Amino acid sequence: MMGDNPKRPPIRDGGDALWVQEVFPTLQGEGPFAGQSSVFVRLGGCNLACFWCDTEFESSTWRPDLDALFAAIMEVRAPHCDLVVITGGEPFRQDIGPFVDRLLAASMRVQIETNGTLWVDLPDVEAITIVCSPKTPRLHPDIVPRIDAYKYVVAHGEVAPDDGLPMQSTQREGRQQRLARPQPGVPVWVMPRDDADDARNKQHEATAVASALAHGHRLGLQLHKIVGLA
Numbered sequence: 001m002m003g004d005n006p007k008r009p010p011i012r013d014g015g016d017a018l019w020v021q022e023v024f025p026t027l028q029g030e031g032p033f034a035g036q037s038s039v040f041v042r043l044g045g046c047n048l049a050c051f052w053c054d055t056e057f058e059s060s061t062w063r064p065d066l067d068a069l070f071a072a073i074m075e076v077r078a079p080h081c082d083l084v085v086i087t088g089g090e091p092f093r094q095d096i097g098p099f100v101d102r103l104l105a106a107s108m109r110v111q112i113e114t115n116g117t118l119w120v121d122l123p124d125v126e127a128i129t130i131v132c133s134p135k136t137p138r139l140h141p142d143i144v145p146r147i148d149a150y151k152y153v154v155a156h157g158e159v160a161p162d163d164g165l166p167m168q169s170t171q172r173e174g175r176q177q178r179l180a181r182p183q184p185g186v187p188v189w190v191m192p193r194d195d196a197d198d199a200r201n202k203q204h205e206a207t208a209v210a211s212a213l214a215h216g217h218r219l220g221l222q223l224h225k226i227v228g229l230a
């Protein structure tokens with residue numbers, strides 16, 4: 001999207017249907033479940049507009065009810081796969097509570113990837129994993145105690161020396177801004193930003209490696225891109 005998407009407000013309509021960009025089987029390429037078979041449910045719309053975002057989440061007109069969405073997941077899910085990753089856009093922009101309940105009732109594990117600025121009440125159960133990739137200086141106070149892992153996109157020359165985490169705005173290129181920091185004891189992944197430029201990407205990769213080595217973070221390299229998966 002490269003920051004061209006509209007910043008869409010939260011929708012609190014009961015969650016009987018969701019705006020869905022796509023549903024597809026893949027290997028999770030990032031974070032605590034990297035390498036695991038999964039079904040991705042990419043929801044439409046985001047409340048932020050990151051200038052380097054490379055994900056399409058605005059072009060779909062599909063707004064399935066939960067029966068149709070669940071059927072689409074079951075159609076592409078491998079028999080052994082019990083991991084559904086809800087991503088976006090920003091998943092918490094929509095009322096995902098009933099959808100998550102439906103997945104839990106089917107004995108699915110649910111990972112939600114979020115920027116951390118919004119929240120919808122969800123059961124506090126082990127089968128839900130919330131991975132936050134902060135894009136702003138502050139997070140929603142209700143999501144902070146529920147975050148299971150943090151994931152930061154880092155770039156050359158744009159990290160703080162004290163913790164190796166981003167010091168630049170995601171909303172305005174070139175503006176210095178300290179993004180929200182992780183809570184103590186919660187694992188942190190650092191991933192190099194993908195600028196679609198080999199030379200710059202190598203610099204970002206070296207920055208991520210240095211950050212992991214110096215500060216004890218975990219290195220993430222987007223396995224799905226390396227092996228050519230969506």
